[in-house]
Amino acid sequence: MKVLSAFLLTLCIGIANSFAQDGPIIRDGEFTFLLAQKGDEWKEQDQRIDARLEEIRAANDGRPPNILYILIDDVSFGQMGNRTLNYVTGIETPNINELAGEGLSLMRMYTEPSCTPTRTAMLTGRHPVRAGVEEVKVALVGEGLSAEEVTIAEILKEVGYNTAHVGKWHQGDIEQAYPHNQGFDWAAFPLHQQVQLSLMTREAMTANNMLGFHASGQNNQFAIDQRFKPYGLVTGVEAEAGAKAREVGMDPGEEWTQAKYEEMNERYQRQILEQLERLAGEDAPFFLQYWPLYPLNFVYPDQAISRNGGFHADKLQLLDGWIGDLLARVDDLGLRDNTIVVLMADNGLMYHYEGTSGLNQLIYRGGKTQHLEGGVRTDAFIRWPGVIEPGNAAGDIIHVSDLFTTFARIADATDYIPRDRVIDGLDQTALLLEGEGNSRRDYVYVYEGTVLRSVVKQEFKMHLPAPGQPGAAAPVFNIYRDPREEHPQVGYSLWSGASFQDMVKRHQLTIANHPHLPLGKGVPYEGIENLRPESELTREVFASWQ
């Protein structure tokens, strides 16, 4: 939606809105296919669910629950929340383990295989490909999440939620894509991501992790192009909805360092506590996002704090402590009971750095950027005291986009989910309220960028054949028997090839009927009021060849 209208709409909640539309939500063909099998049963269940949600709100003075959504970067399934696996890795996450034990562990949470698309999926409830979104590159792109996309923050604002975002955003460098223009009342976030903030430093070079970037590490008289290496990038900004953003903590000409990266992480930790406190004092429910930059980090500590001691690993253990502090503050502020806390990772780890980073592939094979389970399976925990019993777990398939639809339902804001585009996110409120076995999906489509690479159905997963290859040539795996996707069974391929092909067809038919929307385009760094001269320069250079 347009920035201005979003801002005005917040002034007239309940009177009018631009999202509410008649008709059903447009679904992917695969869900419609399931609906034909289970529709009556789910309709009946939905009546129970509505009554229960009503009852929960009534017990809280009519207020729907607050939502605290913590999204950790690049951590594969099993890296946090489980004591046994803590022992395997030598990384302790006692606070996340405790959180996991207090609610529902989602044992088959699928994300997209990279930061930008997972975050888009959660924000919009759509496979990012439908919004034209791939991974946002490290330097200037003039692209980002379109204003036409409707985020969960915008939807929750429609029903009176206060919203704030702290930490990684990674939805593009154009003004319409910034969080405070996508439904968040307030936001503190870096314009780009950790390649800039944690790798493009002198320290990461001497730590043997980013050779060739820093000027001091290159001595090549044949180099002509001085614009090959990213330069002058904006770092962290802060902003209120509808206002300009302001870069913080960087003076003109200053060099970005590891120390500055660490300060930025500490600042976000401070700010999430401040925001929580501020929102707790308001007379409205809140939706608060904490998307830390850690554990991504590429410099070894002077003194290991974990037994593992790897440069990622140590920051994961540090971050666990910070999350403990945040959850303690939730308690101190008396928010525990009517606050849903969701903690999860956005995608698998950067396996390229395994061995020395201290994180490793662990159970599932593969990592970030890959359609393998190691790329798209993450730890995910939901705590909702009084509603979800402690110690619960669910083996159902769930996709990160489902959070969009589920949060909307719980906030009684389903009416504001747009009806003019495909929504992939399914309402999983039944899973939360009635437990394991109540997911509305037994399938996931797994994309790498714009390419559909795998289809998951129940325990079966097909790696799609290359174009022109027959379906029978596509490997099919049983994820329970072979979590690392190393032993395809030809028998599966032979019986399931046609069924998987039908699933792909249903998905493609949906796309044909509802074509993808375009990615947002614009001028990089618009809407930042204090651009440094070097940032102005990089913007001018970028504009010169567009």
Place this chain on the structure above:
Amino acid sequence: MKVLSAFLLTLCIGIANSFAQDGPIIRDGEFTFLLAQKGDEWKEQDQRIDARLEEIRAANDGRPPNILYILIDDVSFGQMGNRTLNYVTGIETPNINELAGEGLSLMRMYTEPSCTPTRTAMLTGRHPVRAGVEEVKVALVGEGLSAEEVTIAEILKEVGYNTAHVGKWHQGDIEQAYPHNQGFDWAAFPLHQQVQLSLMTREAMTANNMLGFHASGQNNQFAIDQRFKPYGLVTGVEAEAGAKAREVGMDPGEEWTQAKYEEMNERYQRQILEQLERLAGEDAPFFLQYWPLYPLNFVYPDQAISRNGGFHADKLQLLDGWIGDLLARVDDLGLRDNTIVVLMADNGLMYHYEGTSGLNQLIYRGGKTQHLEGGVRTDAFIRWPGVIEPGNAAGDIIHVSDLFTTFARIADATDYIPRDRVIDGLDQTALLLEGEGNSRRDYVYVYEGTVLRSVVKQEFKMHLPAPGQPGAAAPVFNIYRDPREEHPQVGYSLWSGASFQDMVKRHQLTIANHPHLPLGKGVPYEGIENLRPESELTREVFASWQ
């Protein structure tokens, strides 16, 4: 020890014995090296431990605790005892998970990489190579655990324990090696192992897991040798100490089948309950071993009971239920409080069957027969109510041979540990009583058969170089950062090569000073009173070429 003297000795407990000797236990050089660093501290701790053990016995009418030792076959670390990993594999082990939660989870239990050696290590407290033991082969060998070896059962009998063994034994086909001749008052066990019992069947052939063995599956007019395939093997026997064994459940000429294998498993489950009941009624502490044959199994069920449904996987879930029944019986008989229950696996899974078996490498790479962590790291849980707090875990290194020394200490039988041979098993009572961080070892030597293949020290592990290769060529891994041993770091090799070499030297020096003892030799199937004609025949044929 000789069978007869063992029998007579049980009649004069406390008066005389052949094991008790003066002088210290002979240790491997590496432990002596640690002792020089920690000896004073451990001496002081041992005084506390002795007082505490005294106190525990006093609280139980002077009786040391019963010990129920459950050893599961071929299951890698993470396959049982952990809900998260249950969800990964689609195999539920709620009873084992519950047991794990009631005591101490040993997070770095090392075994030997195969059935026979692990069992020997536990029984004798020695690296099996010291007793001449490698894996006992599938058919007749005329070899087995020597009567000269002193087992934990023999030691516990010295201080008045009743002993019994039910299930897999796999210590050889000669009379001196049978459990009832190695310290167990009563035993029910198969003479061989599951290759015979579960793979050499018509059903395993039609299940595509054992092609070429069953006569109906071979039609080759060029075959001359009718003795190439094992035949006429003895199946399950039962015996009392000092008496002859008797084969049960097989008539002359009868063909062994999958149904018979399943009956055998069910019989052992029945018998472990019977033995428990019998021993509970005696006026003495007991040492009871249950070494199930399941989950090894090579035929698919008609109806999957687990989500996984693999032929191993389903039996693991079934076995978990049986263990639940056994532990419930412990409770029913009022034994819970003064009974130590140890449950663990003997080595990693048969990765050769992963994919279809339903078990897989999961976290650590490799499996049975291999020195990789996947071969020698297993789940291990100890419950000791009132002594070990529920919900405990320890990241310390421990080796299966340590159970020998630890059980002896707890039973106040350390004096009966022989002083004329190297004992590798370390006393880990401090770890049980004072918790994590109190292991007496930070190292393990990992053999494959008679070849030392790896040395583990703290988080570092060296795969030993091939003969003639320099130490710097040997890969060294950090097990926390790289549990799958896929990313050796040359930096580790360079600084640790010399230290690892010193460790090998200390170990070799010990061997030079205390040479290995010979494996027991004899006539196969001696001491079985009802040999079938086909078993007589195979024995005669075997004798003919020896």
